[in-house]
Amino acid sequence: MTATRTARERARAELTQEIKDEARRQLAEVGAHGLSLRAVARELGMVSSALYRYFPSRDRLLTDLIVDAYNAIGEAAEKADPGQGTPRERWLAIWRGTRDWARAHPHEYALIYGSPIPGYAAPQDTVVPAARVALALVKVLTHTELRNVDGEVAPELRAQAETLTKVLGIIAGPETVARLLMAWTQLFGAISFDLFGQYVGSVDPADAFFAHSAKRMAEFVGL
Numbered sequence: 773m774t775a776t777r778t779a780r781e782r783a784r785a786e787l788t789q790e791i792k793d794e795a796r797r798q799l800a801e802v803g804a805h806g807l808s809l810r811a812v813a814r815e816l817g818m819v820s821s822a823l824y825r826y827f828p829s830r831d832r833l834l835t836d837l838i839v840d841a842y843n844a845i846g847e848a849a850e851k852a853d854p855g856q857g858t859p860r861e862r863w864l865a866i867w868r869g870t871r872d873w874a875r876a877h878p879h880e881y882a883l884i885y886g887s888p889i890p891g892y893a894a895p896q897d898t899v900v901p902a903a904r905v906a907l908a909l910v911k912v913l914t915h916t917e918l919r920n921v922d923g924e925v926a927p928e929l930r931a932q933a934e935t936l937t938k939v940l941g942i943i944a945g946p947e948t949v950a951r952l953l954m955a956w957t958q959l960f961g962a963i964s965f966d967l968f969g970q971y972v973g974s975v976d977p978a979d980a981f982f983a984h985s986a987k988r989m990a991e992f993v994g995l
Contacts, residue, residue, distance in 0.1 A: 846904020
C-alpha cells in the first residue's frame with residue numbers, strides 16, 4: 773500500500789510540474805491575463821475536468837506560478853551572496869544575481885513585477901516568498917557596522933520603520949530602514965526598466981548603469 777501510494781504521489785507531483793511548465797510556456801505567448809486552464813489542458817492532452825483536480829481555478833495556478841517565481845528569484849539572490857568578503861561585495865553580488873535571474877526568466881519576472889493581473893488578488897501565500905530578495909540584502913546589513921545616515925523622517929514612516937526593524941531583526945535607525953526600502957525599490961525598478969525597454973535610447977545596454985546604481989545604493993544605505 774505504501775509503495776502504491778508513493779507511486780501515486782510521485783505521478784501527481786510529476787503531472788503538477790508538467791501543468792506548471794506548460795502554463796509558464798503560455799505566459800510567454802499570451803501573458804498572465806490570457807492564461808487559461810482549458811488551453812493548458814488541451815496542450816497536455818487532458819480534459820479540463822481532469823486538470824481541475826490539480827488546480828481548481830486559474831487563480832490557484834497563478835498563485836503557484838507566482839510563488840515559484842518569487843522563490844526562484846529569492847534563491848538566486850541568496851546563492852549569489854558568497855557569505856564572505858566585505859558587506860559591499862556581498863551586496864553587489866546579490867544585485868547581480870537578482871538581475872541575472874530576471875534576464876534569464878523575463879516572463880516569470882513580469883508575472884511578479886509587471887502589470888497587475890485583472891481580477892486576481894494575491895493571497896498571503898505569496899508574502900513570505902516575495903520577501904526573500906529583500907531579506908538577502910538585510911542579511912548583509914545584519915552584524916555590519918553601517919555608516920551613520922541622518923535625515924528627517926515623518927512620524928508615520930518612523931513608526932513603520934520601527935516595526936520593520938523588529939520584524940527583520942536588525943538594529944537600524946528609521947532613516948537607514950527608509951534608505952534600505954528605497955534601495956530595494958531601486959533594484960527592481962532598474963531591472964524592470966531594463967527588461968521592459970525603458971532604457972532604450974538612453975543607457976541601453978544597461979550593464980554599466982546597473983552596476984553604478986548598485987554601488988551608489990550600497991553607499992546610500994551606509995555600506
